[in-house]
Amino acid sequence: MRLKRSSLIVAICLVIWGTLTYYALIRRLEEPSAVLELEIGRLEAGINEQMAQNKEMIGKVQGILSRKKIGESERQNSLKNVVIPVLVFACNRVSVSRCLDKLIQYRPNPDQFPIIVSQDCNHAPTSDIIESYGSQVTLIKQPDQSEIPVKPAEKKFKGYFKIARHYGWALNQTFFNFNFDVAIIVEDDLEVSPDFFEYFMATYPLLLQDDSLWCISAWNDNGKDGLVNSGQPELLYRTDFFPGLGWMLTKSVWMELSTKWPKAYWDDWIRQPIQRKDRACIRPEISRTKTFGKIGVSNGMYFDKHLKFIKLNDKFVPFTKMDLSYLLKETYDKDFLRTVNQSPVETFENLKLGDIDRDGPVRIVYHTKDGFKSNAKGMGLMDDFRAGVPRMAYRGVVTFYYKKRTVFLAPGWNWKGYDLSWT
Numbered sequence: 274m275r276l277k278r279s280s281l282i283v284a285i286c287l288v289i290w291g292t293l294t295y296y297a298l299i300r301r302l303e304e305p306s307a308v309l310e311l312e313i314g315r316l317e318a319g320i321n322e323q324m325a326q327n328k329e330m331i332g333k334v335q336g337i338l339s340r341k342k343i344g345e346s347e348r349q350n351s352l353k354n355v356v357i358p359v360l361v362f363a364c365n366r367v368s369v370s371r372c373l374d375k376l377i378q379y380r381p382n383p384d385q386f387p388i389i390v391s392q393d394c395n396h397a398p399t400s401d402i403i404e405s406y407g408s409q410v411t412l413i414k415q416p417d418q419s420e421i422p423v424k425p426a427e428k429k430f431k432g433y434f435k436i437a438r439h440y441g442w443a444l445n446q447t448f449f450n451f452n453f454d455v456a457i458i459v460e461d462d463l464e465v466s467p468d469f470f471e472y473f474m475a476t477y478p479l480l481l482q483d484d485s486l487w488c489i490s491a492w493n494d495n496g497k498d499g500l501v502n503s504g505q506p507e508l509l510y511r512t513d514f515f516p517g518l519g520w521m522l523t524k525s526v527w528m529e530l531s532t533k534w535p536k537a538y539w540d541d542w543i544r545q546p547i548q549r550k551d552r553a554c555i556r557p558e559i560s561r562t563k564t565f566g567k568i569g570v571s572n573g574m575y576f577d578k579h580l581k582f583i584k585l586n587d588k589f590v591p592f593t594k595m596d597l598s599y600l601l602k603e604t605y606d607k608d609f610l611r612t613v614n615q616s617p618v619e620t621f622e623n624l625k626l627g628d629i630d631r632d633g634p635v636r637i638v639y640h641t642k643d644g645f646k647s648n649a650k651g652m653g654l655m656d657d658f659r660a661g662v663p664r665m666a667y668r669g670v671v672t673f674y675y676k677k678r679t680v681f682l683a684p685g686w687n688w689k690g691y692d693l694s695w696t
């Protein structure tokens with residue numbers, strides 16, 4: 274059965290390759306120019322590389338899946354062989370040591386989780402700090418320190434251009450030079466939880482297996498102390514929103530993004546529909562990272578008003594020993610939508626007053642952009658949208674915890690997808 278599937282995949286690849294080569298040849302016959310030939314060569318190399326990688330990936334996924342059938346301990350053994358580097362972005366903050374200290378303290382195995390620190394800015398005191406970690410981390414430095422030409426109106430946002438340049442370079446290094454298949458991205462102002470590595474290790478197979486996932490994030494944008502279920506740190510969700518702030522992506526996703534990587538504002542760019550392509554991320558109930566940096570490109574306001582209230586998980590959850598297959602799209606969507614739709618509709622006022630005389634989850638329904646915003650604000654949730662998606666929403670539904678119950682802030686039954694005009 275598995276053999277049949279593999280032959281089918283190989284056959285499909287051959288047909289695609291054949292067709293592309295055929296068209297490439299036709300083009301070559303029509304316009305025999307040196308430039309064109311170079312381009313065709315590149316195209317072919319790209320296709321071959323992609324094919325090889327896909328094959329490798331399929332092999333791996335099949336390996337992991339079949340081991341899962343054999344037994345739980347086997348699956349855990351196969352996970353032990355996976356190498357997942359952590360790529361830390363640094364610039365001119367010596368407080369990067371706080372981030373590195375926690376990563377080193379909690380990482381179960383340095384060979385399995387190598388730490389690469391990529392430094393921009395050439396800030397000597399920061400380089401010194403990073404170098405003081407010796408062989409515990411690998412330091413690489415972004416070589417292009419030239420000024421970036423920006424329009425006068427964007428002068429004050431220059432930092433965002435530098436960040437995007439740094440990300441593009443460092444991710445290329447990680448995936449194309451060091452040749453890793455996957456990486457966890459962390460910034461120098463993040464502190465990680467004790468089960469940070471356990472979380473990413475356990476969710477990695479999901480990322481390989483489920484094409485509708487494109488990231489695993491450690492972050493819950495609505496994860497303030499009073500809005501999470503502290504008794505259930507093992508809860509995980511899917512979200513259509515890209516949370517960032519401690520996240521994992523695969524080389525195949527980077528191959529797709531790297532060629533069109535933007536000059537600035539990469540996080541909002543990545544959230545646009547043409548990049549996201551309806552893919553989701555996994556996010557935890559309680560964040561596995563917390564930002565301690567106040568001075569940064571996106572000034573301290575946001576930190577004081579919001580970020581500093583996000584709760585960092587402090588209990589170790591043994592995720593690799595748990596069955597996380599409920600997060601795969603088919604299962605999750607069915608169960609999630611059923612649970613949401615079966616939850617009784619309540620008013621925001623009753624919820625706020627605690628005036629509901631039964632247990633279990635409830636649903637608050639919104640129909641308009643302003644309806645969403647006023648409900649979200651009233652409950653202390655983030656009320657903004659990116660590319661029409663509310664923070665942490667999945668199929669329009671924002672799940673959170675309020676006065677000892679799960680609440681779904683959900684759109685009406687005739688919801689037709691995210692509305693790009695909701696900004």
Ligand SMILES: *[C@@H]1O[C@H](CO)[C@@H](O)[C@H](O)[C@H]1NC(C)=O
Nearest residue numbers: 438441442445449531532533
């Ligand atoms: C990263 O690699 C891609 C693919 O090879 C390339 O198109 C892109 O220009 C590179 N970006 C940087 C910043 O080097």
